[in-house]
Amino acid sequence: MxxxxxxxxxxxxxxxxxxxxxxxxxxxxxxxxxxxxxxxxxxxxxxxxxxxxxxxxxxxxxxxxxxxxxxxxxxxxxxxxxxxxxxxxxxxxxxxxxxxxxxxxxxRNTAWFLTGDEHHRRVSVLADGLGSVDPFELRTASERVADALIDAFADQGKADLIAEYAELLPLRVTTALLGIPPVDSAAIVADLAVVVNGGPDAVAANLRLRAGLQAQVTARREHPRFDVLSRLVAHPVRLGDGELLEELQTVFAIVHQATSAWIGNTLRLMLGDARFATTILGGRRSVGEAMAEVLWEDPPGxxxxxxxxxxxxxxxxxxxxxxxxxxxxxxxxxxxxxxxxxxxxxxxxxxxLAYGYGEHRCPLAGQEIGEAIAETAVQVLLDRLPDVELALPIEQLLWRPSLWLRSLMDLPVVFTPAGP
The missing domain is CATH 3.30.43.20 (Uridine Diphospho-n-acetylenolpyruvylglucosamine Reductase; domain 2)
Structure with missing residues (x-):
């Protein structure tokens, strides 16, 4: 030691x-x-x-x-x-x-750090906005994004399920639910990944990210739609643009880190632990069981x-x-x-304690959205690639060197390539 x-x-x-x-x-x-x-x-x-x-x-x-x-x-x-x-x-x-x-x-000026009345004011907006997400729409969007990501590597017979799947899926689903058009969401997802991972381009990426989110907020103030972002903008509490930008950026960061890690850690368990991996091809143990075990043993946060x-x-x-x-x-x-x-x-x-505790515990709506995205991501991948297996022993997988986040560096797998 x-x-x-x-x-x-x-x-x-x-x-x-x-x-x-x-x-x-x-x-x-x-x-x-x-x-x-x-x-x-x-x-x-x-x-x-x-x-x-x-x-x-x-x-x-x-x-x-x-x-x-x-x-x-x-x-x-x-x-x-x-x-x-x-x-x-x-x-x-x-x-x-x-x-x-x-x-x-x-x-920072966000609900994640604020306390008391101001914390509850911010959280009320987020809880109402996230609570308006239709569960069927959420599952449908998650399945659609999962299928599109798998299609991109299904014919290769191998993939890194972190970089090519777990890190991308939650962000794409979230931008879809917010109502951000695909032509804009691609840039937002790319910039957010740079900001979260740090590096020499993080400052410039953060400026682009905030500008992109501001453009979406402005567009909803001028032309409301039937999407989550419009509901956040029009909420009776009336968050200012600066306040709303801070909360959106925090939500995206949590989605990118926590939900992505939950997906990756669950896939690691199901593919590498004999209690789960040996039953994938027939009567596999519940994906929900693996997800629950991750929250106890390897919580993303x-x-x-x-x-x-x-x-x-x-x-x-x-x-x-x-x-x-x-x-x-x-x-x-x-x-x-x-x-x-x-x-x-x-x-x-x-x-x-994976969802936190007390005043800053993740709102129930956020918990339910994260769980639905993660569960759908794991289920779709195992259904689409029934013979998927780790490309190396589970003990050789590397964790990110982070005190804050429990997530894998990569998750290499192999499977039978999809036919023409």
Whole structure:
């Protein structure tokens, strides 16, 4: 286990002074060893520190990781004690301007970060708009997009089900439901992928993305249609263009990351785990069972972004100072032995934290849309390619090196090519 001690790239002296619990032996939540088996890291942290552990994130920056189910809820149920406002961090003066986690934890003008009345105002618009989606229309659109994507590689006998399928399908379905014309949605999907994945073109892509979404909002204000975007624009709450753009971009990012990862992780399980893979050709176990297991074992959103302590308080076995940074591990809390003795999976049990918790829990309409898209994507692919199998052993599949997202780098498969 890679550790950071006083002689091995430890926090700078000022970090060590402010965070004495982190000064010697805090475990890194980045690097090859962590990303290869994060579950083992969480188990070790829990055994050594209990429900809350001192950890280091990118750049050897100290944080507290909430590991256990009870403390997870305690933090999210008490916004007066654990604020969502990143301005409360007591260590901004030590953070360089190019620190890579700034975009993930810095407060933005969106429901994902807002709290109280303003949060509920934004969420009411999203919940009403997403709740108006017709389930039949959603399934039909998902099947149509799935078939089109499979058609593109069906005659090749091989595919990467992440890049060629899972990452594209949810975004295309979402743009269709919003009512964005195909000629415009292609550019929006492409730019969003660049923004989410980062890189030197991300800033320019983000500008194009916002301009493209703004054009769609303007068009609906001038000429309303019978689509979800028109309902969002015309909602009685009347979000301004800037507010609506922020919410649309957040929705797209969540769809792109969470739903895509859910599809990929479920396909990995069904194709690579003997409990599922050996029954694909006859009486296969339920796709729903595999999807539920993923939400417990490999939840797409592995870690929730920051909360900050308001005043000095005790959490777990540690006293946290005012303004300390907390991260909340969904993946760890889902395996808390106090709620899952023996680590058994209960497929109908919805007590997992994959949808979040408390005020910022994913709205029910969003949960239902994500589930319908993911389930349809997996079912259509297995129906269209009945002999599909992994192109390499499941243990050789690589996970993305991310603290926040549990998703595969790629998912290579082989199958009998479609005939002429």
């Amino acid at each position: 890679a550790r950071i001690g006083l002689s091995e790239g430890e926090p700078a002296p000022e970090w060590a002074r402010r965070y004495p619990a982190h000064a010697s032996g805090a475990i890194r939540l980045y690097g090859e060893e962590f990303h290869r088996d994060p579950a083992a890291v969480y188990w070790r942290l829990r055994s050594e520190h209990g429900p809350v552990a001192p950890v280091l994130v990118d750049g050897a920056v100290p944080a507290w990781l909430v590991l256990d189910y009870r403390e997870f809820g305690q933090v999210l149920e008490n916004p007066a004690h654990y604020t969502r406002d990143s301005a409360a961090w007591n260590s901004w003066d030590l953070i360089p301007a190019d620190w890579p986690l700034i975009p993930m934890i810095t407060k 592995a870690t929730l972004t920051g909360r900050w302590t308001v005043g000095r308080r005790m959490l777990g076995q540690y006293f946290l100072e005012a303004g300390d940074l907390l991260l909340l591990s969904i993946a760890a809390a889902n395996t808390d032995p106090k709620i899952r003795p023996g680590r058994e999976i209960i497929h109908r049990n919805q007590a997992h």
